[in-house]
Amino acid sequence: MKATPPTWVRQLLQKVCPPHLYESIEGDLLEQFEFDLTAVGETKARRRFTWNTLRFLRPGILLRNRFTNNLINTMMVGNYFKVAARNIQKRKFYSFINAFGLSIGLAFCMLIALYIQDERKFDQFHTNKNQIYRMEAKSYDTWQQKQGDPYEKWAWLQSGLGPVLKDELPEVERATRFNDGNRAIFRYGEKVFTERLTYVDKDFFTMFSFQLLKGNADKIFIDKAEIVLTPAIAQKYFGEEDPIGKTIEIDNNGVKSFTVTGIIEPPPAQSSLSYVLLLPQENRNNYQHQMENWGNYGTPTFVQLRADADLVVFKSNLEKIVEKYVGAVLEQARKVSPIPIPADVKMLEYEFTPLPDIHLKKEISWEKVSDPQYSIILGGIALLIMLIACINYISLSLTTSASRRIEVGVRKVVGAQRNQLVYQFSFESLILAVISLVIGFALVILFLPSFNAFTNKSIELTLLNGVQLFSVGLALTLVTGLLAGSYPSLFLSRFKPAAVLKGGFTSRLQAGFTKPLVVLQFALSAFLIICSVMMYRQMQFITTKDLGYNKDQVLVIPTQAGWTEASDRVVEQFRTRAQQEPMIVSVTGTSSSFNQGYSRYGFKIKEEMKSAYVYAADPYYIPTLGITLLEGRNFDANIPADSNAVIVNESLVRDMKWTDPLNEYYNWREDSAGMGARVIGVVKDYHYLSLEQNFEPMFLSMDKRNVGYLTTLMVKVTAGDVTAGLDRVKAIWKELFPDKPFDYTFLDEDVAKQYSSYQRWMSIMGLATGFAILISCLGLFGLAGINAVNRTKEIGIRKVMGADMRTIFYLLNKQFVILAVIAFVLAAPLSWWFITKWYMKDFTFKVPVSWDLFALSMGVGLLLALATVSYHAIKVARVNPADTLKYE
Amino acid sequence: MSKEYLGEFEELVLTMAGILQEEAYGNAIVTEIKERVGREVNLSAVHVTLYRLEDKGFVKSRMGGATHERGGRRKRIFTVTNAGLAMLRTMKEARMDLWKLIPQLKIVGI
Numbered sequence: 001m002k003a004t005p006p007t008w009v010r011q012l013l014q015k016v017c018p019p020h021l022y023e024s025i026e027g028d029l030l031e032q033f034e035f036d037l038t039a040v041g042e043t044k045a046r047r048r049f050t051w052n053t054l055r056f057l058r059p060g061i062l063l064r065n066r067f068t069n070n071l072i073n074t075m076m077v078g079n080y081f082k083v084a085a086r087n088i089q090k091r092k093f094y095s096f097i098n099a100f101g102l103s104i105g106l107a108f109c110m111l112i113a114l115y116i117q118d119e120r121k122f123d124q125f126h127t128n129k130n131q132i133y134r135m136e137a138k139s140y141d142t143w144q145q146k147q148g149d150p151y152e153k154w155a156w157l158q159s160g161l162g163p164v165l166k167d168e169l170p171e172v173e174r175a176t177r178f179n180d181g182n183r184a185i186f187r188y189g190e191k192v193f194t195e196r197l198t199y200v201d202k203d204f205f206t207m208f209s210f211q212l213l214k215g216n217a218d219k220i221f222i223d224k225a226e227i228v229l230t231p232a233i234a235q236k237y238f239g240e241e242d243p244i245g246k247t248i249e250i251d252n253n254g255v256k257s258f259t260v261t262g263i264i265e266p267p268p269a270q271s272s273l274s275y276v277l278l279l280p281q282e283n284r285n286n287y288q289h290q291m292e293n294w295g296n297y298g299t300p301t302f303v304q305l306r307a308d309a310d311l312v313v314f315k316s317n318l319e320k321i322v323e324k325y326v327g328a329v330l331e332q333a334r335k336v337s338p339i340p341i342p343a344d345v346k347m348l349e350y351e352f353t354p355l356p357d358i359h360l361k362k363e364i365s366w367e368k369v370s371d372p373q374y375s376i377i378l379g380g381i382a383l384l385i386m387l388i389a390c391i392n393y394i395s396l397s398l399t400t401s402a403s404r405r406i407e408v409g410v411r412k413v414v415g416a417q418r419n420q421l422v423y424q425f426s427f428e429s430l431i432l433a434v435i436s437l438v439i440g441f442a443l444v445i446l447f448l449p450s451f452n453a454f455t456n457k458s459i460e461l462t463l464l465n466g467v468q469l470f471s472v473g474l475a476l477t478l479v480t481g482l483l484a485g486s487y488p489s490l491f492l493s494r495f496k497p498a499a500v501l502k503g504g505f506t507s508r509l510q511a512g513f514t515k516p517l518v519v520l521q522f523a524l525s526a527f528l529i530i531c532s533v534m535m536y537r538q539m540q541f542i543t544t545k546d547l548g549y550n551k552d553q554v555l556v557i558p559t560q561a562g563w564t565e566a567s568d569r570v571v572e573q574f575r576t577r578a579q580q581e582p583m584i585v586s587v588t589g590t591s592s593s594f595n596q597g598y599s600r601y602g603f604k605i606k607e608e609m610k611s612a613y614v615y616a617a618d619p620y621y622i623p624t625l626g627i628t629l630l631e632g633r634n635f636d637a638n639i640p641a642d643s644n645a646v647i648v649n650e651s652l653v654r655d656m657k658w659t660d661p662l663n664e665y666y667n668w669r670e671d672s673a674g675m676g677a678r679v680i681g682v683v684k685d686y687h688y689l690s691l692e693q694n695f696e697p698m699f700l701s702m703d704k705r706n707v708g709y710l711t712t713l714m715v716k717v718t719a720g721d722v723t724a725g726l727d728r729v730k731a732i733w734k735e736l737f738p739d740k741p742f743d744y745t746f747l748d749e750d751v752a753k754q755y756s757s758y759q760r761w762m763s764i765m766g767l768a769t770g771f772a773i774l775i776s777c778l779g780l781f782g783l784a785g786i787n788a789v790n791r792t793k794e795i796g797i798r799k800v801m802g803a804d805m806r807t808i809f810y811l812l813n814k815q816f817v818i819l820a821v822i823a824f825v826l827a828a829p830l831s832w833w834f835i836t837k838w839y840m841k842d843f844t845f846k847v848p849v850s851w852d853l854f855a856l857s858m859g860v861g862l863l864l865a866l867a868t869v870s871y872h873a874i875k876v877a878r879v880n881p882a883d884t885l886k887y888e
Numbered sequence: 889m890s891k892e893y894l895g896e897f898e899e900l901v902l903t904m905a906g907i908l909q910e911e912a913y914g915n916a917i918v919t920e921i922k923e924r925v926g927r928e929v930n931l932s933a934v935h936v937t938l939y940r941l942e943d944k945g946f947v948k949s950r951m952g953g954a955t956h957e958r959g960g961r962r963k964r965i966f967t968v969t970n971a972g973l974a975m976l977r978t979m980k981e982a983r984m985d986l987w988k989l990i991p992q993l994k995i996v997g998i
Contacts, residue, residue, distance in 0.1 A: 021939070024951070027961025028914040028931055034957045052931055060936035 003042045005033050005049040013053050016062055025061075029053055076420065077427070083407075084428040094396050097782050099436045101389030101775040102480065106440030106473055108382040108768070111451050113472045114444075116375045118459050122270045122359035122368075126209040128304055131173070133352035135161065135301040136364060140347050153351070155364050156297040159281075159290040161350075162201060164325060165301070169317050171309035174203035177281050178273060178300045180367070184252035185560055185741060188237040194560065194741050195233065197252070198275035199284050205264075207304045208273070214244055215262025221280045228262040228278040253285055253562045269458040272359050272368055295329040303352070318350040339609075377838075378455075381768045384524050386476075388772055390484040391521045392779035393429065395514040397488035399786045408492055409500035421493035429485025430478070437477040441470060454764050456757075515819060518783065522823030522865070523830075525776045528769040530831035530857045534849065535762040535839060541847040542755055548686025550626035553585075553722055554747035555729055556593045557713040560740040567709040570737065571618070574713060577732055583718050583725045588624040589710025591616035594688055595750045599708065603668050605656075605676075612652055612668065613688065613698040616707040621700065622647070622683065624716050632662050632681030635702055643702045647681040652697035666699065669706060677701065690754040691845040714747070761839075773861075777868045780816065784869035788812060788876040796881035805877050812873035813866060820865045824858045894946075894979060900925070901937045902976060905947055906968045913952065913963040914938065938966055946972030 010026065017025060029052055036045035088095040123129060134155055141152045159177065166175040179199040186195050205217040205228075212220075213231065220228060227248065234243040243260045250256055258279070267274045281287065290296060305314065322330075330347040341347070353361055362371045408421060416424075445461060452458055461469070559570040571589030578584040592598060592615065602611040619635040621627075630650070635642045646666050653661045667676025677699075685695040701707045717725030726744070733742045752759075795808055832849060840846050894902065904920050905912040914935050921929050941947045952965035968976075 021935075021964075023961050024914065024964030025935060027954075027958040027963055028935070030959040030961060031915045031955075031957055032918075032931060055930055055932040056935070058932060058936065060939065061932065 003037055003045070005030070006046055009050050009053045013056065016057060018061070021061065025056060029056075076424075080424050080427045081431070083424070084431045087404075087428065088432070091400065094400060094782055095432065097778045098389075098393045098396060098432055099439065101392045101778065102433055102436035102484075103439035103443060104771050104775060105382070105386035105389035105480075106437055106476060107443035107447065108385050108771070109476055110440060110444045110469055110473050111447065112375075112378045112382040114448075114459050114465070114469060115378055115451075115455060115457065117465065117468075118270060118457055119360065119370060119372075119375055122370075123272050123356050125268065125270070126355060128207060128209070129355050131307060131309075132207060132302055132304050132355040134355060134358050135165075135303060136351045136353060137297060138349045138351050140341060140345050150345075153364050154297065155300050155358075155366060157299055157301045157350075158294050158297060158326070159284075159287070159299045160292070160294060160325065161321075162299070162301045162303075164321060165303055166203075168321065169314065171305050171314045171317065172303045173306045174207045174304040176201040176204040176207055176302050178204070178302060179281070179284060179298070180273075180275060180300075182252070182285075183558075184250050186237070187249040187251065187255075187739070188246070191237050192739060192741050193236070194558075194743055196276055197250075197279055198277065199279050199281045200275075201281050203304070204278065205262075207302065210267060210271075211265045213263040213265055215264075217262075220262050223259070223261075224280050224282045225256065225258050226261045226280060227258040228264050229260055230266040230276050231263055232266065233277050234260070234263055252283075253564070256283070272355075272366060274367065294326045295333070302355070314352075322346075322348055322350060378764070381528075381764070384528065385768060385772055385775065386480065388521050388524055388775050388779075390480055391517045392775060392782070393432075393484040394487055395517045395521075395779065396782050396786075397425075397429075397485075398491060398514055399783060404492055405495055405500045408495045409497040412495075412497040413501070418493045422489045425489030425492055426482055426485045429488070430481040433477045433481030433484070437473050441473060444469070454760050454767070456760060514783065518780065518816075518819050519823050519826070521776045521779060522820050522861070523826040525769075525772045526824045526827035526857065526861050527831045527834075528765070528772045529861055530827060530854065531835055531839075532762065532765040532769040533853060533857050533860075534831070534835045535758070535765055537847050537853065538840065538843065539755070539758060539762050541845075542691050542758075542843075543752065545687075545691065545845065547751070548627065548684055551594075551748040551751055553717050553719055553725070554625070555715040555717065555726065555744050556596070556747050556750060557715065557729075557733070557742070557744045559589070559711050559713055560737075560743075561711070563709055563711060565704070565709060567711045568704065571710045571713055573736055574715075574732070575620070577736055578715070578729075581728060581732070583728045585716040585718055586620055586624045587716075588620035588714050589616075589618050590621060590712050590714060591708035591710065593712050593714065593745075593747060593750060595690070595754050596712070598688070601668060603670050605667050605670075610655065610668075611697070612655075613696055614668075614707050615688070615698070615700050616702070616704065616710060617647075617700040618702060618710060621714075624714060627686055628684040630682045630684050632679070634681060635700075641678070642680065643704070644677055645680045646677040646699040646701045647683060648679055648699040649683050649695070649697065650685045651695040652699060653682055655697045668699070677703070687845075692754075692842050694844045773864060777864055780865060781868045781871070784812075784816065784872045787815075788872040792876060792879070792884045795876055796879070796884035799881040800885070808877040809870070809873050812876065813869055816865055816869045817862065820862050821858075824854075824861060828854050828858075894975060897929075897933070898937055898941060899976070899979060901934060902941055902946055902968065902972055905938070905941075905966045906973070906976065909967075910952075910965065912966045941972070942966070945969060946975055 013026060013029075014022060029049060032052060033045055033049045036048050039045075040048070126132060135157055136153055136155050137157055138151050138153050141150055162175045162177040165172045177200065180196070182197045183194045184197055186193055202221040205212060205220055212228075215228065220226065227250075229243060237243075237248060238246055243263060246260050247257045248260065250258055264278065266276070284290065290298070305311075326348055334341055334347060353364070358364070358366060359368065359370055360372045362369055411421060411424075412418075448459065448461060559567040561567040561570050568589065571587070575587040578587050599614045600611060601614055602609065604610070615621075617635065619637050622629060622634050629647075632647070635645070635647065646668075648661065648666065652666075656664070656666070658664050661679050661682050664679050665675040665677060666679055667674075669676065683700075687695075688698060689696065704710075715729055717729065729744075730742050733740075791812070795803075795811075798808060798811075832854075836849060840849070900921065901917060904917045904924075908916055908920060914931055917934050917938075918929055918931055921927055921934075938947065938949070942949055946969060947966040948969055949964050949966050952963040954960050954962045
């Protein structure tokens with residue numbers, strides 16, 4: 001049998017070798033093989049064959065096909081560059097419109113990319129993030145069941161749970177509780193401020209990756225009178241001194257001294273946990289009581305599971321914990337439940353969520369929790385703007401295509417193939433897109449601070465995410481550049497050279513396909529206009545709506561005296577002192593001001609479940625806030641029985657189905673002996689809650705022991721010079737209570753804060769709308785210009801025949817007006833759907849969506865469109881026909 | 889043409905292609921170089937050089953007849969073009985001009 005070279009080598013060669021070279025190369029190799037066979041024998045010949053073939057695997061052979069292609073392309077790229085640069089220069093205005101639109105679109109997209117990246121980065125910096133879980137309670141709701149879901153979930157748990165989990169479950173390696181939000185007065189020498197307190201356990205320092213700048217994580221919080229500060233707080237009290245070992249006094253229902261044993265870095269912006277200082281859990285008010293009470297949920301708890309922990313086992317162990325500690329409490333709750341509970345329903349289950357997931361788990365309320373929907377909506381807005389900008393590019397390139405016709409014809413005659421022309425035009429759009437990218441990147445840097453303000457974030461541009469962002473931008477640029485460039489380049493490259501060069505075309509530019517694009521573009525803008533007008537109206541409505549009380553010129557000041565009678569005395573003292581002041585109109589005290597928390601009590605009256613909001617008040621409350629008293633009388637300090645009386649609102653009267661409320665008693669304390677609290681007055685419903693919520697039953701009471709003390713001072717100052725009034729109030733405060741910090745807010749600002757997220761969304765929408773309108777108007781302006789140029793001769797003839805300015809103006813603008821109207825007709829239902837489904841559903845009190853909204857938006861849009869196109873129409877209509885016609 | 893330049897190996901291969909005329913294909917050139925210059929060259933290197941020369945326009949190629957020992961595969965025959973010949977000539981003349989400028993060594997003594 002004849003010897004053959006190895007088959008796999010030949011197959012390899014066949015696979016990688018350019019086909020047109022393959023035959024002769026293989027032939028040469030085989031010839032060499034035959035020669036070797038006789039010269040050196042079969043084995044060696046085969047080896048040499050293999051070696052010789054492998055030597056062919058070099059770029060000069062493998063890349064031969066592509067190599068020749070590249071050669072031609074790189075030859076032309078220089079020319080493409082030149083032509084593109086000339087075109088951009090020649091039509092500066094159109095290039096500007098395109099680059100401007102694209103760069104704003106790109107800037108928006110990059111900002112949104114930053115936003116989404118920031119959302120996803122939340123809590124990712126913890127080394128143990130995959131083992132840390134937040135504990136959650138899933139509880140059967142016996143009180144006010146939501147539609148469809150009888151369970152309630154929250155992240156507040158019993159105080160005892162954290163230590164129990166750590167001690168009893170083998171899966172749990174570490175656990176910490178995290179109580180945050182209470183405030184207390186801090187004193188160090190002369191310095192007195194209120195600070196936010198955060199109570200944690202020892203494990204906090206080892207579980208999470210917040211870096212301890214000073215102090216030893218293993219030794220912290222062994223003593224209960226220790227405190228760990230962030231550098232800012234340490235600086236505030238101790239200045240440049242070394243804070244470690246210093247003692248600071250905290251007045252939190254009694255003064256105690258704490259020793260600083262550590263300095264911890266402040267939590268980064270992308271942390272779900274935030275704090276300014278840390279204290280051991282044991283210092284919480286009523287700590288012992290809380291530890292024993294398994295019916296009280298108020299303590300967020302985090303656990304770190306062992307690396308080998310089985311989540312299923314953990315879950316079943318949690319059920320045992322429920323059984324062991326909460327069983328009795330739940331049994332009791334089951335018995336007294338106002339609604340029957342099926343026997344197979346679990347009253348309480350513990351669940352848990354991995355730390356990195358809690359930021360976007362919107363169904364469980366948490367300080368910084370966010371809705372993933374926001375990312376989608378923001379992304380949608382950015383895409384809309386991008387789309388509008390792309391449409392500008394497409395329609396402008398199409399309408400200016402006539403001027404490139406000759407170029408295309410000549411190129412084709414000289415030998416350009418169609419795909420080369422496609423390359424060329426795509427290349428041009430890419431150049432423009434890259435220019436836009438650079439401008440867009442500059443815009444991102446410029447707008448980032450305002451974007452942060454709008455979205456309530458603190459994103460910074462670092463080198464790392466700058467590079468990432470630039471690559472995202474580059475990818476987007478390539479995609480949009482090719483996308484926007486694809487249709488024009490296909491369109492342009494289609495010209496037949498013979499037809500073009502013969503000159504058979506009229507001087508008119510074809511713009512057929514651009515019309516639907518303009519409609520689409522205007523529909524998108526109209527959609528944004530209607531949405532933002534709607535949002536603006538709702539905000540107007542909210543901020544100007546009569547809330548039923550007077551929120552102006554009212555200062556809200558916490559008494560800083562805790563939940564004790566001392567607070568009442570602060571209010572009393574202040575009022576007595578303020579009576580001599582002409583600038584202070586009146587002074588009252590309450591348990592909590594609006595949007596600073598509330599109390600809501602649930603109780604049974606005549607076997608029926610009732611609930612009501614409760615505010616502690618004094619006789620000055622109703623006059624100070626200007627609340628309307630419909631029936632009965634205000635509280636009177638001289639009638640002792642009033643301390644047990646209530647003033648109710650209309651909703652409560654309706655809820656109780658009273659016909660003569662002044663003769664009723666409201667037994668909210670479930671007093672079995674007496675009749676309950678006497679109703680002495682009825683106030684008109686006023687919005688003590690946000691306008692997202694309806695009026696709910698509410699009553700005012702002076703029953704300090706059961707409702708609460710007057711922990712908040714409200715001072716109404718005279719209209720006019722509010723700053724002077726504020727200074728006066730501050731001076732009096734300092735005079736009366738030199739050892740207490742003066743923290744204040746204005747009531748109207750507190751109320752406005754409830755709507756800050758809506759305000760933010762309105763600003764974002766407004767900004768997006770502004771840019772969308774700007775970009776589409778620029779596009780329209782360009783189109784109108786081309787349209788006018790196209791019809792110069794026609795208009796000249798019409799003028800010669802006797803047409804007047806008005807007719808010509810009408811002639812030129814008619815089609816744009818029609819397009820704009822079509823766009824609005826398309827956009828109206830879409831925006832109505834969006835607004836009612838997404839935005840307005842959160843409000844109980846809302847401005848009606850009426851026809852005049854759409855009419856107004858349409859009017860504004862039409863006016864803008866008309867103003868844009870009129871410039872060209874007037875210009876063309878005024879030209880002397882002799883100038884345009886003399887060349888014919 | 890002054891910009892064009894041939895490498896030493898390119899020139900060698902081009903010259904061989906000129907010598908071999910109708911028989912100028914990859915393997916033949918390798919053998920020819922070995923016989924005339926005594927230099928072992930690799931087949932793939934010769935191929936790449938030939939293709940490069942073709943890109944530059946100094947040789948043309950066509951598929952020639954098959955022979956039995958090539959497993960029936962056809963040969964790619966390279967022919968030197970006019971440009972190639974001109975290039976060879978220019979290079980030779982340039983070298984001769986330079987050669988003349990070297991002071992002639994004289995054998996002194998004995």
